[in-house]
Amino acid sequence: MLDAQTIATVKSTLPAVAATGPALTAYFYDRMFTHNPELKDVFNMSNQRNGDQRQALFDAICAYGANLENLAALLPAVERIAQKHTSFSIKPEQYQIVGKHLLATIDEMLNPGPEVLDAWAKAYGVLANVFIQREEEIYHENEEKQGGWRGTRPFRISAIQQQSEVIKSFTLTPVDGKPVADFNPGQYLGVHVQDSDFANHEIRQYSLTHAPNGQDYRIAVKHEQLGTVSGWLHAKAKVGDVVNLTAPAGDFFLQVEPTTPVTLISAGVGLTPMLAMLHALAKQRHQTPVSWLHAAENGARHAFADEVAQTGAQLPHFSSYVWYSNPQDEDAGRFSAQGTMNLAAVAAELAETRRHYYLCGPVSFMQFVARQLLDAGVPNQHIHYEVFGPHKVV
Numbered sequence: 001m002l003d004a005q006t007i008a009t010v011k012s013t014l015p016a017v018a019a020t021g022p023a024l025t026a027y028f029y030d031r032m033f034t035h036n037p038e039l040k041d042v043f044n045m046s047n048q049r050n051g052d053q054r055q056a057l058f059d060a061i062c063a064y065g066a067n068l069e070n071l072a073a074l075l076p077a078v079e080r081i082a083q084k085h086t087s088f089s090i091k092p093e094q095y096q097i098v099g100k101h102l103l104a105t106i107d108e109m110l111n112p113g114p115e116v117l118d119a120w121a122k123a124y125g126v127l128a129n130v131f132i133q134r135e136e137e138i139y140h141e142n143e144e145k146q147g148g149w150r151g152t153r154p155f156r157i158s159a160i161q162q163q164s165e166v167i168k169s170f171t172l173t174p175v176d177g178k179p180v181a182d183f184n185p186g187q188y189l190g191v192h193v194q195d196s197d198f199a200n201h202e203i204r205q206y207s208l209t210h211a212p213n214g215q216d217y218r219i220a221v222k223h224e225q226l227g228t229v230s231g232w233l234h235a236k237a238k239v240g241d242v243v244n245l246t247a248p249a250g251d252f253f254l255q256v257e258p259t260t261p262v263t264l265i266s267a268g269v270g271l272t273p274m275l276a277m278l279h280a281l282a283k284q285r286h287q288t289p290v291s292w293l294h295a296a297e298n299g300a301r302h303a304f305a306d307e308v309a310q311t312g313a314q315l316p317h318f319s320s321y322v323w324y325s326n327p328q329d330e331d332a333g334r335f336s337a338q339g340t341m342n343l344a345a346v347a348a349e350l351a352e353t354r355r356h357y358y359l360c361g362p363v364s365f366m367q368f369v370a371r372q373l374l375d376a377g378v379p380n381q382h383i384h385y386e387v388f389g390p391h392k393v394v
Helices: 004-020 023-035 037-041 045-049 052-066 071-087 092-110 114-144 228-235 268-283 305-312 343-350 363-375
Strands: 153-162 167-174 188-193 202-207 217-222 242-249 262-267 290-296 318-324 356-360 383-386
Touching: 004 023, 004 052, 004 092, 004 114, 023 037, 023 052, 023 092, 052 071, 052 114, 071 114, 071 188, 071 202, 071 242, 092 114, 114 242, 167 228, 188 217, 188 228, 202 217, 202 228, 202 268, 217 228, 217 268, 262 268, 268 290, 268 305, 268 356, 290 305, 290 343, 305 318, 343 363, 356 363, 363 383
Parallel strands: 262 290, 262 356, 290 318, 356 383
Antiparallel strands: 153 167, 153 242, 167 217, 188 202, 188 242
16 A cells, blocks of 8 residues: 555645646657567557547546545546556566556656655556556466466457448467367457558457357447558458457446346447347346437448347347438338437336446447436436447546
């Protein structure tokens, strides 16, 4: 634990840190990648270019500094980040590199003096140890599961299927022919890819899209316009190619009682974790109502429509409502409403006080939907969401 003097010293510098804005983390990343370029093989450089990772780290530093006396308040964020770190196979020694460059950044940008730097070093050391210990627990848990493993494991692409104009699904089968570990519906895989066209080793997280079967995994990937890995998967990957996977991870997953009504809400490729949840609910023959709410541009961009209908038909109380923002003539009969997702269409469901809501899609979409849920009186603790990429508060 941190002593009172260290806490006071760190807190006294928070206004100066906050005043730098993400310029602090931009400097930090530039410094770290200059001195330790091997870490470009770990970090998503696309998120560096668009600034998302820099903003996320800056927000995390400010949150940590503000909660030094109440680290319990940070546990949800620690769990989310630790889960993500295991998909990157982060090692304890990498925390030393990050810490060195973080302290050097504070020193070079703010010149606060040795007392402040010592305080930040202690604070960082405590937080790093929290992450190292939790990540080791996750690695160990994954390793001990039936079909589990530590680090990366080679998987062969055994099937590729076009699910919409921009989304393909990939079935991944272990090269060693042994079983694979179960997962919680909503979790993701860390996909490690190396290609001669890549400047760096690339790692991405993709949600699992079916119920556990002990034999293989299936992910679905949207072809992003400038996406390095999604571009490779859509344009170059073929059946028989091998990629390396880390074990399923993630703190966003379905966790409800059999008597709890569930609404699964998504837009675009955000339906991928919802699809795994729907399969899990169908497999359990969930007895209380399950609703599927999805938004897409049009039928050509609407993935897994038939699979959702077939899976939902296995549930005793299932309903589906689909919004198309730009329907085409051939889409007649395929959607419920045109425009953005207006939850007034399912107002009766919002009155069910026990219902839980799971959201995934673009951040702006989730913010729009979450505001409608909260305005309708849905308790905040009944709303669960996943952000693809660096975390943002919805």
